[in-house]
Amino acid sequence: xxxxxxxxxxxxxxxxxxxxxxxxxxxxxxxxxxxxxxxxxxxxxxxxxxxxxxxxxxxxxxxxxxxxxxxxxxxxxxxxxxxxxxxxxxxxxxxxxxxxxxxxxxxxxxxxxxxxxxxxxxxxxxxxxxxxxxxxxxxxxxxxxxxxxxxxxxxxxxxxxxxxxxxxxxxxxxxxxxxxxxxxxxxxxxxxxxxxxxxxxxxxxxxxxxxxxxxxxxxxxxxxxxxxxxxxxxxxxxxxxxxxxxxxxxxxxxxxxxxxxxxxxxxxxxxxxxxxxxxxxxxxxxxxxxxxxxxxxxxxxxxxxxxxxxxxxxxxxxxxxxxxxxxxxxxxxxxxxxxxxxxxxxxxxxxxxxxxxxxxxxxxxxxxxxxxxxxxxxxxxxxxxxxxxxxxxxxxxxxxxxxxxxxxxxxxxxxxxxxxxxxxxxxxxxxxxxxxxxxxxxxxxxxxxxxxxxxxxxxxxxxxxxxxxxxxxxxxxxxxxxxxxxxxxxxxxxxxxxxxxxxxxxxxxxxxxxxxxxxxxxxxxxxxxxxxxxxxxxxxxxxxxxxxxxxxxxxxxxxxxxxxxxxxxxxxxxxxxxxxxxxxxx
Ligand code: GLC
Numbered sequence: 380x381x382x383x384x385x386x387x388x389x390x391x392x393x394x395x396x397x398x399x400x401x402x403x404x405x406x407x408x409x410x411x412x413x414x415x416x417x418x419x420x421x422x423x424x425x426x427x428x429x430x431x432x433x434x435x436x437x438x439x440x441x442x443x444x445x446x447x448x449x450x451x452x453x454x455x456x457x458x459x460x461x462x463x464x465x466x467x468x469x470x471x472x473x474x475x476x477x478x479x480x481x482x483x484x485x486x487x488x489x490x491x492x493x494x495x496x497x498x499x500x501x502x503x504x505x506x507x508x509x510x511x512x513x514x515x516x517x518x519x520x521x522x523x524x525x526x527x528x529x530x531x532x533x534x535x536x537x538x539x540x541x542x543x544x545x546x547x548x549x550x551x552x553x554x555x556x557x558x559x560x561x562x563x564x565x566x567x568x569x570x571x572x573x574x575x576x577x578x579x580x581x582x583x584x585x586x587x588x589x590x591x592x593x594x595x596x597x598x599x600x601x602x603x604x605x606x607x608x609x610x611x612x613x614x615x616x617x618x619x620x621x622x623x624x625x626x627x628x629x630x631x632x633x634x635x636x637x638x639x640x641x642x643x644x645x646x647x648x649x650x651x652x653x654x655x656x657x658x659x660x661x662x663x664x665x666x667x668x669x670x671x672x673x674x675x676x677x678x679x680x681x682x683x684x685x686x687x688x689x690x691x692x693x694x695x696x697x698x699x700x701x702x703x704x705x706x707x708x709x710x711x712x713x714x715x716x717x718x719x720x721x722x723x724x725x726x727x728x729x730x731x732x733x734x735x736x737x738x739x740x741x742x743x744x745x746x747x748x749x750x751x752x753x754x755x756x757x758x759x760x761x762x763x764x765x766x767x768x769x770x771x772x773x774x775x776x777x778x779x780x781x782x783x784x785x786x787x788x789x790x791x792x793x794x795x796x797x798x799x800x801x802x803x804x805x806x807x808x809x810x811x812x813x814x815x816x817x818x819x820x821x822x823x824x825x826x827x828x829x830x831x832x833x834x835x836x837x838x839x840x841x842x843x844x845x846x847x848x849x850x851x852x853x854x855x856x857x858x859x860x861x862x863x864x865x866x867x868x869x870x871x872x873x874x875x876x877x878x879x880x881x882x883x884x885x886x887x888x889x890x891x892x893x894x895x896x897x898x899x900x901x902x903x904x905x906x907x908x909x910x911x912x913x914x915x916x917x918x919x920x921x922x923x924x925x926x927x928x929x930x931x932x933x934x935x936x937x938x939x940x941x942x943x944x945x946x947x948x949x950x951x952x953x954x955x956x957x958x959x960x961x962x963x964x965x
Contacts (some may be wrong), residue, residue, distance in 0.1 A: 390502040395922075397677035399596070399705050399797060400739040401898025402439040402576040403889060404489065406801045407749045410454060411445045411840045411860070414853025415952055421840065423469035425853065427477045429843070430484055436805055436882075437889035440487035442598050442684075442745060446474070447493075448778045450500050452567035453839070454599060454747075456491075457498040461585040461779040462867050469754050471592075478593045482699045487595035489684065494582050495601040503581075503801055504569050508549060512558050519578055520569050521561035522610070533559055537651060540564050540620060542827035545651075559860065561611070562620065563604060563651055565822045573605045573660065583667060596682035597707070599661075602698060603687035606657045608650030618651065620688035651947050661703040663683075682706065684741070699738035707798055709733075709741045713749065717760045719785060719913045719931045723904065726794065730902070733796070740796035744787055745804050751837045754810035756783035766823060769834030785884060785947035786929055789960035792888045793917045793927045795900050800885075803841055806869045808882035810836040811860070818860060835860055842870035879949065887945050891962065896920030909936050912955070916965060922963040930955045941965065 389456045413425030423446060433441060433919040434558040445455035446468040455465070464474050481488045497504055503519050510516035510751070523534035525548065533546035539846030540563055547566040551557035571578045586597070601620075643877045648654075661683065668681045689695045690711075698707045733740040750768060757780020758765075758773070765772065784807065792796055814836055816824070821833030840858040845867045849858050867873075874880035892898060896919035905914030909933025918924040925944060930936055935954040941963035943950065948959040955961060 388817060395677065396509065396899050397680050397705075398487065399440065399680060399682045401795075402487070402797045403437075403702045403792070403892070403898070404440040404442050404745060404797065404799050405433055405436070406442045406444065407798060408444045408802055408838055410444075411838050411852075412802055412845070413841065414849070414855060415469075415860070416766065417854035418467070419849075419853065419857050420467050420853040421474035421852070422467065423464065423477050426792075427473070427480050430477075430480055430486065433486055434484045435886070437886060438486070438800065438894060440489055440595065441797070442489040443811050445491045445493060445600075449692060450498055452498065452565050452566065454820065456493055457496070457500075457565065457662075458493050458520045459498040459500040460502075461493075461581075462588045474847045474860040475592060482593070488593075489596040489598055489682070490589055490594050490598055492582075492585070492597040493600040493603045494571070494573075496562065496564060496570045499567045499569055507560075509552065511515070511551060517558070519572060519575050521572050521607070522558045523561075523611070525559050529556075530558075531556070534561075535611050536545065536615070537561070537563075537611075538618045539566075539826065540618055541823045542831070545618060563601075563609075567827065570607075571605075573656070579660070579663070580836065583663075586664060586667055586714075590668070594681070596668075596680075598684045598686060600660070600686055600706070602685035602704070602707075603653040603657065603689050604651060606654040606662060608654055610649050614649050614651070616649065619651070620652075645797065653687070653694055658697065658700075658703060661698065665702055665704070680705070684708065686734055692728055693735075696732040696736050696738065699733060700736045701738075706739065706741050708743055708746075708799070710743070711764060712742050712791070713744055713746075713752075713765065717756060717787075717930070717931055719911045722790070722929075722931070724915055726902070730795070739793070741799060742794055743799040743801075744784070744791060745801035745837070746799070747801065747838055748834055749837065751780045751801070751804065751808060751810045753777075753784040753804070753807050754812065755948045756787060757781045757809075766834070767821070767834055767836050768810055769816065769832040769836075770813050772812070772832070774812055775809070776807055781881070782948060785881060786931075786960040789884070789888055789945065789962065790913065790927065791946045792892050792916065793925065793962065795898060795902055795917075797898065803839075805882055805885040806842070806871065806874060808839075808842075808866065808869060811839045813834060813863060813864045814860065820860070839863070839866070842866040844872045845870040884945070884947060888962075891925075891944055894919075894921075895923050895925060912936055926963040926965045927960065928955055928963070929943060929960040930957055933957050 399502050410421045412421045413429045415422050415424035447458045448460035448463050448465045507516040524530050526532035537545035539545040545790045546558045548561040549557045563570050585780050671681050672679045685698040685704045685707040687698050687707050695707050698704050709729050711725045715721045723936045754775040757775030821835050823831050823833035839860050840852040848856050849869050874882035899920035901918045903916040908914035913929040915927045935956045938953045938955045944962040946961040
C-alpha cells in the first residue's frame, strides 16, 4: 500500500528527508485507549473511532502495543498467534479498517513485534511440551536438563526481569518432573532460541504478513534479548532490562565503536542482553523491509524501532547502523535527572552517538513500562526511579510534577530527531498512585512478592469526556483498571480549546515544531545562561530558528527580549519562572 499524507498535513518546506527521521510517534496502549464494545477493555474499533484526536494533536504516526491473540499474562506481550487479532481487541478486519482510516488521516501506523518470547499457549510451545526432550519442537526454545542429581536445580542462576527464577520445570508426558525452559520474563513467556533457523523463518513470515496489510513499521520488543551467550553462563547480577554493570547517565567518550572492539571493551556484559549475534537478525529484517520500498522513496520507508535497554548509548547506536534498524528508543533521556547539566550531557551524547552512524536520535519521556513523567518528575530529584507507585509509597508532588513534565516535553519537542509520546501525556495525566493492590494485573507485582508495584498505574483507561460513562472511554462503567477521580478534570473535552491546558500546549508545540521543521533541524547551545538554565538555539530545516530556554532551577531568571511563541507556565513579568520552558522567536 502506498502512503499518501493528507494534503493539509504536508510539510510546507517539502522536506526531502525520510519521514521517520523527524516523526512524532504516539503510543497507543490498545487496552486503555478506547473501548468500542462496552466490555471495559479498549479495542481496535475504539481506536479507529478516536483517531481524529491524533490528527488534531498533530502527530505523524501511532505505535500500537500488541493486539494479537494472547492469554494476556503480560497484557499482550505474550503472543499466542502473531498473525491474528485477539477477540478482546477485535478482528483482522478491524485491524485493516484501523490502518485504512489512519492512512486516510495522514497517520502512519507502527505495530509491536514480540520476537524474544512467545506465549506458553503458542502452538509451538504446546508442541514442544508434547514432543519431549531432544525433539525438534523443543529446539525452538531453550529447554535444558536441570542441575543436581535429580535435575531439580535450574540449569543456571538467571533470574527473571519480573522477579523469581528465569527457569520453570515442566512435567513430562509420563507425569515425571522433566526439563526446564528459559523465560526472561513471566513463566508464560518462554524465550525462543534464535539460533534455530525455523524461528528466523517464522518471524520473516510475520513481518511480511503485517507489511502486506500495510503497516508502516515495527517497534521491536526486547530487541537486545534475542540472542543469548553461548552456553548460557551464570550471571551474578540482577536481571534488569539493562545489561551491563554500567550506570545510566555515565559519561562516555568514544562514539564510533566497531562491533569487534566494543565486544572486548566490556567484559561485564550480561549473557542474556545485547549479544553481537542480534545484529545479523536486524540486518536481514532491514533487507526484507526494503523489498517493500523498491524505489527507495524516503516517504515510503517501512521502519524498525528497537526497544533496547542498552548501555552505554554507543551500544544502542549499533542497532541503528545504516543496514540495521531505523530508530532505537533513547532511554537515557527518559532516565536523566532534572538538572540542566545532566540533560545537556544526555542530549549531546545521544546526538553524537546516533549521528556517528547516520541515524536520527529519538526522544521519549513516558511509555507503558515506566511511571508517567507528570508523576516521576514530582519525586525528589536523584532518587532511583520506582517501578510503580502505590498508596503506601512516597507520593509525587503532583503540581510540581506536571509543571516539570510540561517543561520537559517542550524541551524534547524542540530537539532534532524523532519523538515518542505516550497516550494521555498530552492531557498531563499523572500515574494512578492509589490503585488498590487487589486490582493489579502486571505480573511484576505478584512475581516480586509485592516488592514492586509494577506498571498498572501508567496503563489506566483514557479520559475523553468528563461527563460520560467511564469518562468517555466506553459504555461499560467498570473499566479493566479503575480510573481515578482526578482524571475527570483532565478529560480531553475539558482541555480542548482551553488556553494554557496541557492539551493545547501539546497542540501548539507540535504545530510549531512542524512549521519550523525542528525535527530535521540543528541545535546550538547558548552558553551564557545561568547554571540551571538550558539554552538552545534550534534552527529548523526551513532556516528559521527558535531560542529555547528551560529553567530547571528553583529561582526565576531574567527573560531575554524576543517574541514568546510558547511558554509552559504563565509569565507574569519579564522573568522566566522555575521549571518552565519557553520558545522565543530568534
Ligand atoms: C517490553 C515491553 C514490556 C513487556 C516486556 C516483555 O519491555 O515494553 O511491556 O513486559 O517487553 O515482553
